[in-house]
Amino acid sequence: MTVSSNIDRSLRAQLVQPSSGRLESIVFFLITFALVASTAAYVLLKAKQEGPPPLLSWQVSSFDGLSEVDQAIHSALLPAADEIIWANNDTGRWPSIAELQDTLLPPFYEDNFWQVNGEVQWQVIMPGANKTGEVAPPPPPQSNNGLASFVAPNAVYQGTLGQGTASYYGSGGKAPGQSAYLIVIGHAHSGVYWINQATLWIHKDPNAPFPDILKPEGLVARGWRQIIPYNGASEVERVKGISNG
Amino acid sequence: MVNRLIQQVWVALLALLMGLSSTWAASPTTGALTLKGKMKVGVTLHPYYSFVSNIVGDRAEVIALIDAESNPHNYQPQPNDMKRAMTFDTLVVNGIGHDEWAFEIVKAAGRKDNLPLIYANASVALIPIGGDQGNAKVVNPHTFVSTSAAIQQIFEIARRLGELDPANAAYYRTNASAYAARIRRLRADFMTRFAKLDLSAFRCATMHAGYDYLMQEFGLKISAVIEPRHGVTPTARQLANTIDAIRKVDVRVLFAEKYFANGLSKPIETATGVKMYSLSHISGGPYTADKFEVEMKENLDTLAEAIDYTAHHPKGG
Numbered sequence: 376m377t378v379s380s381n382i383d384r385s386l387r388a389q390l391v392q393p394s395s396g397r398l399e400s401i402v403f404f405l406i407t408f409a410l411v412a413s414t415a416a417y418v419l420l421k422a423k424q425e426g427p428p429p430l431l432s433w434q435v436s437s438f439d440g441l442s443e444v445d446q447a448i449h450s451a452l453l454p455a456a457d458e459i460i461w462a463n464n465d466t467g468r469w470p471s472i473a474e475l476q477d478t479l480l481p482p483f484y485e486d487n488f489w490q491v492n493g494e495v496q497w498q499v500i501m502p503g504a505n506k507t508g509e510v511a512p513p514p515p516p517q518s519n520n521g522l523a524s525f526v527a528p529n530a531v532y533q534g535t536l537g538q539g540t541a542s543y544y545g546s547g548g549k550a551p552g553q554s555a556y557l558i559v560i561g562h563a564h565s566g567v568y569w570i571n572q573a574t575l576w577i578h579k580d581p582n583a584p585f586p587d588i589l590k591p592e593g594l595v596a597r598g599w600r601q602i603i604p605y606n607g608a609s610e611v612e613r614v615k616g617i618s619n620g
Numbered sequence: 621m622v623n624r625l626i627q628q629v630w631v632a633l634l635a636l637l638m639g640l641s642s643t644w645a646a647s648p649t650t651g652a653l654t655l656k657g658k659m660k661v662g663v664t665l666h667p668y669y670s671f672v673s674n675i676v677g678d679r680a681e682v683i684a685l686i687d688a689e690s691n692p693h694n695y696q697p698q699p700n701d702m703k704r705a706m707t708f709d710t711l712v713v714n715g716i717g718h719d720e721w722a723f724e725i726v727k728a729a730g731r732k733d734n735l736p737l738i739y740a741n742a743s744v745a746l747i748p749i750g751g752d753q754g755n756a757k758v759v760n761p762h763t764f765v766s767t768s769a770a771i772q773q774i775f776e777i778a779r780r781l782g783e784l785d786p787a788n789a790a791y792y793r794t795n796a797s798a799y800a801a802r803i804r805r806l807r808a809d810f811m812t813r814f815a816k817l818d819l820s821a822f823r824c825a826t827m828h829a830g831y832d833y834l835m836q837e838f839g840l841k842i843s844a845v846i847e848p849r850h851g852v853t854p855t856a857r858q859l860a861n862t863i864d865a866i867r868k869v870d871v872r873v874l875f876a877e878k879y880f881a882n883g884l885s886k887p888i889e890t891a892t893g894v895k896m897y898s899l900s901h902i903s904g905g906p907y908t909a910d911k912f913e914v915e916m917k918e919n920l921d922t923l924a925e926a927i928d929y930t931a932h933h934p935k936g937g
C-alpha cells in the first residue's frame with residue numbers, strides 16, 4: 376500500500392509554465408532574421424558604393440587601355456596639363472610650345488623621352504585661332520538681309536571660337552602603337568567661380584587632323600576617345616570605397 | 621609586460637584628452653584648420669618628408685610617423701607612432717599600397733575621424749607593375765621613385781596644405797614650384813647625358829617592383845621583376861621561371877635594392893651572368909629635406925652607368 380502510493384506520486388506529471396511565456400523561439404527567430412537581413416543589406420549597399428564609375432564606350436582607361444607609348448605620353452601629359460593651367464592662371468595667357476620646352480616640361484621637351492616615344496609634333500591652338508590659314512574665308516552669303524556677315528575663316532576657327540577652349544595637339548608620332556593626342560582645356564563652373572579644366576583625348580590615327588569641334592560629342596563623332604586617368608583617387612575609391620579627391 | 625600595459629593605457633588616455641580638446645577642428649565651410657601655432661604635418665615615407673619640408677619651409681613642422689630605420693614594406697606599428705599621430709594637424713600618405721600601416725596607426729590613435737589625410741597620389745596616373753605578373757595588372761605604388769610623378773605629388777601636397785592653411789597657401793605654392801624646377805633640372809641634366817648613350821642593348825630586371833615610373837619617364841622598359849608581389853620573396857618555381865625569362869630576353873643588368881638587401885640577387889647574378897647595380901628606393905636612412913634630390917641623383921647616375929655597361933658589353937661580351 377505504501378509502495379503503490381509512492382509510485383503514483385512519482386508518475387504524476389506536472390506542467391511547468393515557462394517564465395517567458397514561450398517567446399524564446401519567436402525571439403530567436405527574430406534575432407536570426409534581423410542578423411541575416413542586416414548582413415545582406417550591408418553587403419548589397421557596400422557593393423553599390425565601391426569603386427570608380429564604369430567607363431563609357433568612348434572612354435579609355437589610362438591604366439589598362441593604352442599602348443605602352445600612349446601610356447608613357449599620358450603620364451607626362453597629365454601633370455603637364457596642370458602646369459599649363461597654372462601658368463594661365465598666373466599670366467592670363469597660354470604658354471607656347473617653345474615656352475614649355477624652355478621649362479624642360481615633358482612630353483614637349485625634345486629629349487630622349489621624346490625620341491623614344493615617337494617624336495610627336497606639338498601645337499598649341501588658341502581659342503578662335505586660325506590654325507593653318509590654308510582655308511580662305513568663304514564669301515558672305517548674298518541673302519543675309521544686311522545682317523552681320525561674320526564668317527569663320529576655317530574649321531579650326533569654328534572648332535575653338537566661342538567655346539573658351541584652348542588645346543594642345545600632338546600628331547605625327549612614329550612609335551609602334553602611337554596615337555594622336557589632344558589636351559582640351561575648357562572652363563568649368565565650380566561653385567561661384569570659373570576654373571580651367573583639362574581633358575585628355577587620343578585618336579588611334581597618329582596623323583588624325585585637328586578636330587573642327589572640341590566639344591565631347593564632336594570629338595567622339597570624329598573618332599577621338601577620352602582618356603580617363605586611373606589615379607590614386609580612383610585606386611583608393613576602388614580599394615576602400617571612399618573618395619579622397 | 622607591465623610597462624607595455626602602462627604605456628598602452630597612457631596612450632589611450634592621451635588620445636581621449638586630445639580628442640576632447642578638438643584642436644584639429646576644421647572649418648566646416650572652407651576645410652581650413654584652426655591652428656594654434658605652426659601646422660604639424662605628419663608624413664609616412666622618406667620622400668614625403670623631403671617633399672613637405674621643401675614646400676613648407678619654416679612655416680610648418682614636418683614629423684615622420686615612423687622611425688627612420690624602419691622598413692616600410694613589412695612595418696608593424698609601435699606605440700610611439702600612435703603618440704606622434706595624436707599630435708598631427710594633417711598626415712601625408714602614399715595611400716595606394718605602400719603605407720597601409722599608417723591607417724592602422726591613425727585608427728589606433730583615435731584620429732580616424734579627425735585627422736585630415738593628404739593623399740599625395742590623388743591626381744597621379746598610376747601604371748601597372750612591369751615584367752610578367754601572370755597577366756595581372758597590379759598597381760605600382762612607387763610613384764615617389766620618379767621625377768615627373770614626384771613633381772605631381774609635390775603640387776598635390778602643396779594644394780592640399782594650402783587648403784588647410786590658407787594663410788600660407790601662396791608661400792607653399794611658390795616653394796613647390798621652385799622645388800619642382802630643381803627636380804626637373806635634375807631630370808634634364810641626366811637626359812643630356814643619357815642622349816649620348818646607346819640604348820639598343822639595354823634590357824633590365826629589378827629585384828623589387830619599385831622602378832616602373834622611373835623607367836617609363838626615360839623611355840626604358842623593365843623585362844622582369846624578381847619579387848612576385850610587393851615585398852614578397854619568390855618561390856623556387858617562380859624564381860626558376862624568372863631566371864628563364866631573364867635568359868630568354870637577354871637581360872643584361874639587374875637592379876637590386878640599396879636599403880633592403882635580398883639574398884637572391886647574388887645567386888641570380890651568378891646563374892644568369894647579369895651585371896648587378898643598386899638603386900635607392902628612397903625609403904631608408906635619416907629623414908632629410910634633400911634626401912629625395914640626393915638619392916634620385918644617385919639613381920640617375922647608376923642608371924646611366926648601367927646603360928653605358930650594356931652599350932659596351934653586348935651579348936656574350
